[in-house]
Amino acid sequence: MRSLYSERPTWLHAVPAWLKLLSIAMLGTAFFMIDTPVWLAAGALLVVLAFASLGRATRPALRLVVSVVIVAFMIAGFHAWMGQAMLGLVSALRLASACLLGAMLTLTTRFDELLNVFETLLAPLEKIGVKTGRLSLSLGLMLRFTEHFFVQWRRLDDAHRARTGRAGGFKLLAPLTIRMLVTARRVGDALVARLGQ
Amino acid sequence: MRGEPGTFLVDSASAPHVQLDQVTLRRGITTVFQGLSLTLAEPRIGLIGDNGAGKSSLFRLICGLETADAGSVAVCGHDVRKDRAKLPALVGLMFQNPDDQIIFPTVVEELAFSLSPSGISRKEARARASAFLAARGLTAWADRAVEGLSQGQRQHVCLLALLIAAPRILLLDEPFASLDLPGQASLAADIDASAQQVIVSTHVLAHVRHFDRVVWLDRGAVKGDGPGAEVCAAYEADVAARPRRMNSVPAEMAS
Amino acid sequence: MRGEPGTFLVDSASAPHVQLDQVTLRRGITTVFQGLSLTLAEPRIGLIGDNGAGKSSLFRLICGLETADAGSVAVCGHDVRKDRAKLPALVGLMFQNPDDQIIFPTVVEELAFSLSPSGISRKEARARASAFLAARGLTAWADRAVEGLSQGQRQHVCLLALLIAAPRILLLDEPFASLDLPGQASLAADIDASAQQVIVSTHVLAHVRHFDRVVWLDRGAVKGDGPGAEVCAAYEADVAARPRRMNSVPAEMAS
């Protein structure tokens, strides 16, 4: 399983994982509550600045970000075409911010730090007899796989470009589906081999 | 096996070994093994054979990743189907493809994860993993992203993740394939010096020729089994006697 | 280069070659190359060096997957950044890890895809791919799922996908790593017989020792460059002279 994690240290690496998760949850809610385009745009600008402040560390995710921006423009365009330009703008800003926030988390957070956060959060459940170790591993893996969709797509896109000189686009969706299923199976194997169950 | 009185005592005293009994394994449309029986008890065993012969499948059977369609597989007397939870302490696999093995984004986490079956805390595991790396002069690797390593370096990480777990039996699936010369030499020396049982599959016969035992798999059946020098020679002779393979005659290349 | 009159004629007549000029490449925290200049024009070139030396990175630069931070890379006179669309006909890469290369779920689709830059219809491409497999006695592979092949078989598919595309320059990144003995022998014979330019990276020096030219990369710099026998010997001597690597001394193993 590959990742987007950047080994180039940034200020965000030093921020504890729980704080990052909490910020994402709160900012996500905030962006959802705000529907004034001006305020949203201001918020999105802040997110972009924070992302840019990571410097070269963002490089592994650049292609992902560019494609998200393209999608965001397409959405805005679609809504404008439907005569709801403002709504389009709002959706596009929300999408772009959500993506950048997610990318910032994966670029700078280790997996075991995430697991720690989930285990702490779930600790109360442990008292009533729920096995929280597996649940937090599931939550962590869910975030890893979310990231992995992009990593895998980037690999396929590289393979495509090496052979055709062009980006793969939608043609890669079916291969991506298969690769993700296969990866999940292999990750399952690696876990079984090392954990025994 | 489980629950018999005294099993444990006998067990931990006995030498590590693997026992396959009349194993049949189907994967997809391929019947990989058909009634294969094999006892692997020697401290060093080489596994050779053509692509698709079943080397990786054999390893997957031994560490419980494949379930035999018939027959049984036991590791140190434990049936791999029943005693799953005990397996990681008994047997560890270095996967042929590093990307299949590595789960965590950084090297130190990956090594620390190998210690998780032992039940120690995450923090403790991480400390031990760091110490393990430091003892090898690899402190600089601890915080590196696996994604930022070359393929050979990733294979090295896989090896380290296996070594830190320290199971009684090591299954190495083409461990030399991406390692550089110094890496190969030191792995070879380590294998020779190891106290654990080591089973190595490889296409580079030089690495197993001096083993006391080499098993040659051919389409899922044992075609040769004996001292390394003999079996390797027999395999080489067999390969040399085959008509030149059609499958990779590249018209374009030769044109 | 583009647009100059007569470029094409001169171009297709000229021998294939790769030119790196003062290339600097940074990947993650590693500066892989710093002002590397290299002209690769010989028909057979070997590329050797330690893990992480930059062999795969060099290949990725040549086929336009990495963009140099400084300097330029040209293939047969075409700048890889500007003439992207022309590259697939000029240069093809066999990836070190088959999982990085294979896109499609079945073998025949994967091979047919290699023909897509040539502009023929999908159906035609598929027919040719089937014929290509048939000519190699591999008809049975056509409809097999790549996922159901062993690692060596997958590597073989990668090779076939490259050969059917028939670019003028073949970049083979550790092509021998997972192939069995017959596969290795026939690939080696094919390389020797090929009319295309072939650049091979490998840790198995025997495969490149007889080449007219071998380049030895050391931490991104050319440390040796010349006839295969000489450079390989120099590399081996260098490796032998190093203190035994700490990094893979496994305490557990040796205990």
Added chain:
Amino acid sequence: MSSAASGSTGSSRSLSLVALFAALLAVFGLIPKIDLPFGVPITIQTLGVMLAGCLLGPKRAFLALALFLVAVAFGLPLLSGGRGGLAVFVAPSSGFLIGWLFGAVAAGAVMWALPGNSPRALALRALLASFVGGVVVVYAFGIAGLVLLAKLSVSQAFIASMAFVPGDLLKCALCAGLVHTVARGVPDWGFGGRRAA
């Protein structure tokens, strides 16, 4: 048959697959929704529900959806449009959300029960399964939710839900198409949670 996608639901193998499909829903959450006046959006995430059912089978599809909803409840902005938190479970659309859980189970059960193993037969199975699970069951819960939480009458809620039908039928077709692809690319996949043949 071997390992494939089979095995007990408690193993790491299942855990990995479950996490993958929860991640798939999260990725689909990045694709923007289209808002309808009565407070329930059109979203691509229902495709994830159908796919989970068809590819994982009832038990694990349930776990995947449960995992996803737990992450949402934690406040991660994973619902389309970047929403998360407990608030989404008391909105007009929350009936549908709960419906996802049981829709995925139903789709899995139908997929499991139907005969046929060729790629074409599997695609047909998936078409039916995703309709039963992703439309019939999800809508039943959704309509109940609209009645209870949006104070619509049953017939109003029913008529309002018809706005989703064209989109959801398209998703059923997409689901069948993807199952067809997987059937060819990963022939030993255990569809509907069956042990692969």
